[in-house]
Amino acid sequence: DAMVIQNPRYQVTQFGKPVTLSCSQTLNHNVMYWYQQKSSQAPKLLFHYYDKDFNNEADTPDNFQSRRPNTSFCFLDIRSPGLGDAAMYLCATSRTGGTYNEQFFGPGTRLTVL
């Protein structure tokens, strides 16, 4: 089945230690998104890639970076995680930015910062 895969499902890191979260997709979608979802809150868009074009949300901290080496993979890098970065990180894809944007979500990676 075509899907969005996130690895690992659970990630523990130490305060200030860089961490990378991975997302891959078999849907061949050209748009990929990263969301941060804190406990009992709505998902918050961090950034998205439209093909190779990177689009950062204005309020996304500089501590968060992303890479998309090819259509299938996208990475979220947190350069110096703080306690406030503990959250579920959701990757999503869509076929095109277009006017209609149905997003397909991965299962998420839950990040714990010690």
Next chain:
Amino acid sequence: AQSVTQLDSQVPVFEEAPVELRCNYSSSVSVYLFWYVQYPNQGLQLLLKYLSGSTLVKGINGFEAEFNKSQTSFHLRKPSVHISDTAEYFCAVSDPNTGGFKTIFGAGTRLFVKA
């Protein structure tokens, strides 16, 4: 800026009872509206969407929603819930004039179905 308000943070209901999860949005322009469901430790799954046309939208798992432009609402309903419907439900809005990249989510409503 667009915003989405889900009026209830938690909704407890007995199995086989009807349920309505309320959602209001603020926008002066045409929007696309969505309901997503999130089961524990999983990603979001699209339940249904409103793009245009009929204001009554039917989705998966027996859910439906009605778009009311005058009241800027998009409430989700199910006539008879099951234990397996226990989950978090998110209402979301997207502005078709912004390229469709940005989806604004509400804070979520936790539906708890009791036996």
